[in-house]
Amino acid sequence: GIQVEQSPPDLILQEGANSTLRCNFSDSVNNLQWFHQNPWGQLINLFYIPSGTKQNGRLSATTVATERYSLLYISSSQTTDSGVYFCAVLSYNTDKLIFGTGTRLQVFP
């Protein structure tokens, strides 16, 4: 089955710093989403981005489907950005969303 790997596994930032999270996947996909899971377990949909670039405030994402990776950019990080960031993909040959290994982000004041 499709493999989804994220890097880095852990990231510690000071408030105001920028960061880039990466998601690599091993097969062609037709659905890719980025989620933020907050410390209370809520899984919040950030981007639906099977290809191209999208921006939402301080966050932006880019997916290069032909090279099988996606990037999530966080600018001017805030303490509320802390949590685990997951990318998840749906391959052409399956109907289940496969989650990556996650990046745990901690932002300190």
Next chain:
Amino acid sequence: DAGVTQSPTHLIKTRGQHVTLRCSPISGHKSVSWYQQVLGQGPQFIFQYYEKEERGRGNFPDRFSARQFPNYSSELNVNALLLGDSALYLCASSSGYNSPLHFGNGTRLTVT
């Protein structure tokens, strides 16, 4: 508009018991999926239902079953609970294939 709602929020059960978890999708969404998230790991796919039919099943034992009702709400049932079933159970809804998934807040199940 209400998001995906799940009930109960927390549940404590004893080994061998049975549990039913409930999910109401976003209004207009016909697809419901269930995921299990064990502490420290990403969510794992259990089931997907679309228009009341099972469209996908993950690698879970037959103790896990689900169904979708005419109003598109869904139930996840787990029989003969094991300690290893302790997890956060997440429900997600979408408007259809290749549409973004939206998750509920989950049901945290503890099996003692």
